[in-house]
Amino acid sequence: MQSMINENKWVTYMSKRARLIYNPTSGREEGRKRLVDILQRLDAAGIETTTHATEGEGDATRCAAEAIDNGYDIIIACGGDGTLNEVIDGMSRKEHRPPLGIIPFGTTNDFARALGIPRNWEEACELIARQELRAVDVGRVYTGNQAKHFINIAGGGVLTELSYEVPSKLKTVIGQLAYYMKGLEKMTRLRPTELRMNVEGHGEFHDEFMLFLITNTNSVGGFEKLAPSASINDGLFDVLLVKKCNIAEFIRIAAMALRGEHLNDPHVIHMQTNRVEVTTPEYVEINLDGELGGSLPASFEVLPSHLNIFADLSGVSSYR
Numbered sequence: 619m620q621s622m623i624n625e626n627k628w629v630t631y632m633s634k635r636a637r638l639i640y641n642p643t644s645g646r647e648e649g650r651k652r653l654v655d656i657l658q659r660l661d662a663a664g665i666e667t668t669t670h671a672t673e674g675e676g677d678a679t680r681c682a683a684e685a686i687d688n689g690y691d692i693i694i695a696c697g698g699d700g701t702l703n704e705v706i707d708g709m710s711r712k713e714h715r716p717p718l719g720i721i722p723f724g725t726t727n728d729f730a731r732a733l734g735i736p737r738n739w740e741e742a743c744e745l746i747a748r749q750e751l752r753a754v755d756v757g758r759v760y761t762g763n764q765a766k767h768f769i770n771i772a773g774g775g776v777l778t779e780l781s782y783e784v785p786s787k788l789k790t791v792i793g794q795l796a797y798y799m800k801g802l803e804k805m806t807r808l809r810p811t812e813l814r815m816n817v818e819g820h821g822e823f824h825d826e827f828m829l830f831l832i833t834n835t836n837s838v839g840g841f842e843k844l845a846p847s848a849s850i851n852d853g854l855f856d857v858l859l860v861k862k863c864n865i866a867e868f869i870r871i872a873a874m875a876l877r878g879e880h881l882n883d884p885h886v887i888h889m890q891t892n893r894v895e896v897t898t899p900e901y902v903e904i905n906l907d908g909e910l911g912g913s914l915p916a917s918f919e920v921l922p923s924h925l926n927i928f929a930d931l932s933g934v935s936s937y938r
């Protein structure tokens with residue numbers, strides 16, 4: 619607590635304590651280089667910030683949970699979608715969840731893009747300083763009796779394995795292009811998977827599918843029109859299924875998806891729901907926000923308005 623004299627009156631104000639969790643290897647390692655500037659900017663806004671540099675997988679999850687236990691007023695995730703996913707996972711398990719700030723320094727930054735959080739670090743800090751909060755839905759997935767969380771997308775099928783196959787060094791050097799290069803390589807290995815999906819309100823789907831996607835936002839892997847009706851606070855997932863097809867058809871559907879014209883294709887099934895169960899006789903890995911999240915069988919549910927995130931409520935800021 620600090621005190622100061624303002625117009626001859628003693629005014630007492632509480633400065634806020636923030637825990638900034640950053641991944642020094644994210645994107646082009648920009649977060650690490652900008653750290654001092656970020657701390658100065660937050661300090662000027664009355665936010666006293668301590669930092670934690672993540673050392674590897676799972677570290678951001680642990681650190682976010684500890685920060686809540688230690689009574690921090692604000693948690694800030696600084697990195698890419700993987701770091702953000704881990705922070706959200708750590709926070710979503712807790713009963714008390716302080717506001718979350720996001721400074722995007724990753725390669726794709728899907729969630730920041732979906733929320734209109736600027737890619738420019740100064741503008742992202744400005745949003746945190748302004749302290750306008752937006753409630754957002756979080757996805758919870760159970761595999762066995764283990765629960766994990768995602769903010770942007772969950773999925774399975776051959777192409778969703780893409781993101782964790784791109785080596786981080788390659789991502790650092792050439793950014794988003796790395797995904798597309800790896801994607802082209804993967805096309806040659808494309809094959810369908812037998813899935814049984816129980817979609818609340820829509821019934822059971824049992825067929826061979828190229829992939830399934832369960833999205834919480836409308837911006838996924840650079841495809842900004844993948845689920846045009848998806849909203850981060852409607853209490854619903856958008857589910858997309860692509861039925862068995864050949865490589866040429868799949869490339870055609872992917873090209874249509876870039877333009878947001880895929881939903882009427884006969885190979886594509888699109889639904890909105892708050893709960894999905896997926897089983898398969900095969901071994902199918904699950905992708906959560908771009909990272910490996912276990913394997914099927916799994917059940918997915920929406921936690922409506924589970925987190926409060928610093929965002930621009932006027933809609934003026936945008937990711938660019």
Ligand SMILES: Nc1ncnc2c1ncn2[C@@H]1O[C@H](COP(=O)(O)OP(=O)(O)OP(=O)(O)O)[C@@H](O)[C@H]1O
Nearest residue numbers: 645672673674675697698699700701724725726727
């Ligand atoms: N010090 C570290 N060295 C290597 N990997 C780390 C380190 N700290 C965290 N990680 C791992 O790196 C993963 C990816 O990080 P992150 O998403 O922030 O960056 P990115 O992959 O460049 O961005 P994007 O996910 O937007 O493509 C995290 O899920 C985390 O498990």
